[in-house]
Amino acid sequence: MNLSRAAPKKGENFELRSDLNSEYRDRRKDAIKRVIANMTVGKDVSGLFPDVLKNMQTDDLEQKKLVYLYLMNYAKTQPELVILAVNTFVKDADDPNPLVRALAIRTMGMLRAEKIIDYLSDPLQKCLRDENPYVRKTACLCVAKLYDLKPELAIDNGFIGQLQEMVSDSNPMVVANAITALTDIHATAVLNATESSPAPLQANFIITPQVLGKLLIALGESSEWGRVALLTCLARYKAVDEKESEHICERVLPQFQHVNGSVVLAAVKVMMVHMRHLTREDLVKQIIKKMAPPLVTLVSSAPETQWVALRNINLLLQKRPDILQNEMRVFFCKYNDPPYVKLEKLDIMIRLAQEKNVDTLLSELKEYASEVDVDFVRRAIKAIGQCAIKIESSAGRCVQVLLELINTRVSYVVQEAVVVMKDIFRKYPHNYEGVIPTLCANLDELDEPEAKASLIWIIGEYAEKIDNASELLGVFVDSFLEEAYQVQLQTLTAVVKLYMKKPESAQGVVSKVLETATKDCDSPDVRDRAYIYWRLLSTDPNAAKAVILATRPPITLAQTTVPPVILEELLGEIGTLASVYHKPAETFVGRGRVGADAVHRKIEGQEDEAIREKALQTLVAGQQAENLLDFDEAVAGEDQPTGLAATTAAVVQSSAGHKVLTSANPLDDLASLFGSSSLATPTQAPAPSPMSPPASMFPSVPSAAPLSNGPAVPSKPQEDLLGLF
Amino acid sequence: MASLIAILDLKGKPLIQRTYRDDVSPSQIERFLPLALELEEDGQAVKPCFSSGGVNYMHIRHSNLYLLALSKRNTNAAEIIIFLHRLVSVLIEYFKELEEESIRDNFVIIYELLDEMMDFGYPQTTESKILQEYITQESHKLEVQASVPITVTNAVSWRSEGIRYRKNEVFLDVIESVNMLVNANGNVIRSEILGAVKMKCYLSGMPELRLGLNDKVMFETTGRTSRGKSIEMEDVKFHQCVRLSRFESDRTISFIPPDGEFELMTYRLSTPVKPLIWVEAAVESYRGSRVEYMVKVRAQFKRRSQANNVEIFVPVPEDADTPKFRASTGGVQYAPEKSAFVWKIKQLGGGREFLMRAHFGLPSVKNVDDVDRRPPIQVKFEIPYFTVSGIQVRYLKIVEKSGYQALPWVRYITQSGDEYAMRTLQEKDASIQPI
Secondary structure, three states, X not given: OHHHHOOOOOOHHHHHHHHXXXXXXXXXXXXXXXXXXXXXXXXOOHHHHHHHHXXXXXXXXXXXXXXXXXXHHHOOOOHHHHHHHHHHHHHHOOOOOHHHHHHHHHHHHHHOOHHHHOOOHHHHHHHHOOOOHHHHHXXXXXXXXXXXXXXXXXXXXXXXXXXXXXXXXXXXHHHHHHHHXXXXXXXXXXXXXXXXXXXXXXXXXXOOHHHHHHHHHHHHHOOHHHHHHHHHHHHHOOOXXXXXXXXXXXXXXXXXXXXXXXXXXXXXHHHHHHHHXXXXXXXXXXXXXXXXXXXXXXXXXXXXHHHHHHHHHHHXXXXXXXXXXXXXXXXXXXXXXXXXXXXXXXXXXXXXXXXXXXXXXHHHHHHHOOOOOHXXXXXXXXXXXXXXXXXXXXXXXXXXXXXXXXXXOOHHHHHHHHHHHHHHHHHOOXXXXXXXXXXXXXXXXXXXXXXXXXXXXXXXXXXXXXXXXXXXXXXXXXXXXXXXXXXXXXXXXXXXXXXXXXXXXXXXXXXXXXXXXXXXXXXXXXXXXXXXXXXXXXHOHHHHHHHHOOOOOOOOOOOOOOOHHHHHHHHOOOXXXXXXXXXXHHHOOOEOOOEOHHHHHHHHOOOOHHHHHHXXXXXXXXXXXXXXXXXXXXXXXXXXXXXXXXXXXHHHOOOHHHHHHOOHHHHHHHHHHOOOOOOOHHHHOOOOOOOOOOOOOOOEOOOOHHHHHHHHOOOHHHHHHHHOO | OOOXXXXXXXXXXXXXXXXXXXXXXXXXXXXXXXXXXXXXXXXXXXXXXXXXXXXXXXXXXXXXXXEEEEEOOOOEHHHHHHHHHHHHHHHHHHHOOOOHHHHHHOHHHHHHHHHHHEEOOEEXXXXXXXXXXXXXXXHHHOOOOOOOOHHHOOOOOOOOOOOOXXXXXXXEEEEEEEEEEEOOOOOEEEEEEEEEEEEXXXXXXXXEEEEEEOEHHHHHHHOOOOOOOOEOOXXXXXXXXXXXXXXXXXXXXXXXXXXXXXXXXXXXXXXXXXXXXXXXXXXXXXXXXXXXXXXXEEEOOOOOOEEEEEEEEEEOOOOOEEEEEEEOOOEEEEEHHHOEEEEEEEEEEOOOEEEEEEEEEOOOOOOXXXXXXXXXXXXXXXXXXXXXXOOOEEEEEEEOOOOOOOEEEEEEEEEEEEEEEEOOOOOEEOOOOOO
């Protein structure tokens, strides 16, 4: 920086400097353009500050804008020199041309230099009362800029009070910007508030019934972006009674017809908030009915907009599954949809699946399973399994489709289908045993741990019905040490199951697997499980039977991927990032300029129990959503260091497979058997892989443990929350 | 709310950027593409919005550019994403094409536009017609200094006062796009009509317009019986000039139009549509030697109508070579970059049916891992003087206080939407049969 400030004797900046000081107007303007061009490509032209500044006073509006632009970029680096610009700014703020007045006030607010801010008050005062609405609307936002930089200045000069008066301005655009500024100031104040210095009262934007009236009037006349601001504000308003809520809903209803999707979503948000207070069934029904068509239309917009809409629709359906019940076809994937749209559509289709449309859905899913995008294909197959579990009567057809897919012998299709079949067995243990031979025939095709683990689980579970079970499992026992941990765990359990069901044929293989697992395996999880089995088997075979062959409760498909409290909060944030991520804002927003860590620290510091609780809930929800079959698989024994166990758990996580064996109940027994009352929590903490959004809807099976264990979890959950993104 | 807006090239290098709030450092822009690539490497689809290190990245793609907005707060993502799209369309109206070069050539005006379209991260004026009134490329040629058109902040922010035309005319184009998906066994599994009413308005003064359509709901609410068919529009969206509350109460479409060209309304119908143009393809593949196609097209609409510029895209294997075509009408071209051949028919009369045959060679060795891509057959067409839905403009009333007479002209057209597709059967491997 110092280098550039020393006047160069040659080079481009030298030339520019002489041109900037040229006696010819055209030449000076051209030089300014070149300076800006250099700035655009990232060259440092801050050294030309005084020379550019000289060209600020001009009648040429374009030139003025360019100089202003330059100032905005470099004011922070040259705070002492900015002061030279003040006079021109103040003069410009009084120019007869409103465009110049607005430009001056807009730019002054952007300079963010302490020195200039002190000179801002007078012109701002004037501009807020300007006769031209264009200047007033620009001045409104300037108050918010001022507050962001120096809150006390905005408060002491009464600017905020003035903004509140401007909510009654005759011009709708001014009203909208006054509202925007007040909302922004409110948000800034809340973000910057700390224990010691709470948000100043003046910054608080309380929407009174009077303001409400103004908002509703301005709504019809505002520009599209103004409407978004007004609607966002309406969603924050606390209605005094049901009648008022009704009134708001009725007045907002026409906004569903707006062409701008963000207006539509903001209107949906207002409805979702104020509908909570409605008791009139017919009105609620009417609103819901009118909400569907505009949502469907959003699905034909540009892919990015579509995706934002789909994420929000996904949330809305969790609250009101009836909104789009007849519109499933709308969500059929187009061949050229981007992957992120396709995956989101799949998720919504499952939500909308019912008895009457499941056939159409299945043939569609089968079609997707033959596309080229591997990830999408897998998700489509997974969706078939979700259908089977959600709609009992369709399970037979789903299994049929899965079998057809297995017959394609495309490797990843077969593997995913096997994983899904395991889930179907978990739900309907006795209906589809006939499929098992086909599955076993594909044993050699499997090379992914999850698929292998799933098939092994199936073999163990139905060992008594598979003649060559010990032979099949023997293959895995032979290669035991080369397998992934989740496959090892599954093999171990399956062999023990086989031994209990058919002791005569499994004697050899069971001792071999226990031997290998306890002696040569380097995973404490596997080792511990092997020890547990071994001791169980040698001390009390009946207890072993009760534990290992216990019946598991069937899995179900959850209605929601977020806990009810958070769902309500997110519905009040429709259209925002929170609703797009399906995470409460606290989990990802920074505090003012401090950054996200402030919130992070706050949570860790256990100061705000509510936030912490919420964060934990989110985490748990995320996990629940993550794994198809998320068991409370707290196998960690008492003698295990928590940290290590946690690492392994993280390594083997996302393996629905090995969790299958260890359903919660037997584990509780196990734990008590070994006198370990501490079902160590680390297994609750595996970071949900950020890969798939809360998509699959299988809840963690019977364990209430995640929730109750929650508060005991140390700081890990917070990291995970952030890790989600 | 956006703290920063930037336009990046495909390598993630910012071509132009504008900071609106200083809570996000411009250096974060450079992190965008590496982050996106990282996500991709993890096997995830890169989503339009993601968060990293407390910064939220919201972006859209436009040809070879990324338009990126950054924010630290819980921003209204829908608003920002739509704003970015709007920015694209404004820039296109200014420069015809939006690409790296047009950005480099016009950075001054883009800065001006970014300054006007967004303030402190909040979208302001995005109507390109209004922007063009005071942000022009030839500003230095103007004798008089530009000033804010009062329209910017008017309640009627889309039309300036004092417009004059010698001849007052209005042109209405009713354009219906048909989206359709037909599965391999010939069933329509999804169809929808996306309609748009576009206007070209050459009217003086501040005219009040009222548009009457054969809208079923309107007939029902007013208790009038319609002569002929009425249609049930499922979702109607209006240009901001239309009074929404008026439409909500009695379905009247009343408005003061912007000057010149604009889209007055769009609507959607999901009533099942019979395919207007039916295409089926029989494929015979002799693995390792050749593949043969027989494509049949049938125009399933009334004889007096005719489809223009019909284009049928039939996908072929990526490694197909030496194409040979024979068509009973129109011309066929191989488009290897799309792995398809295109059958173009200039005019296809209602009720007509045509055939074409294609023959491709296939390499004798095939990579076993290659998955057969089976994109659907895509069809493009337009049928003038015809609407699938049966929508009709019943009247367009134009009232201006000077009392001039204005002529409305109406034109109807039906065309294929972005997805008019027919899925094909899994290729039958015919190599076992004797040749």
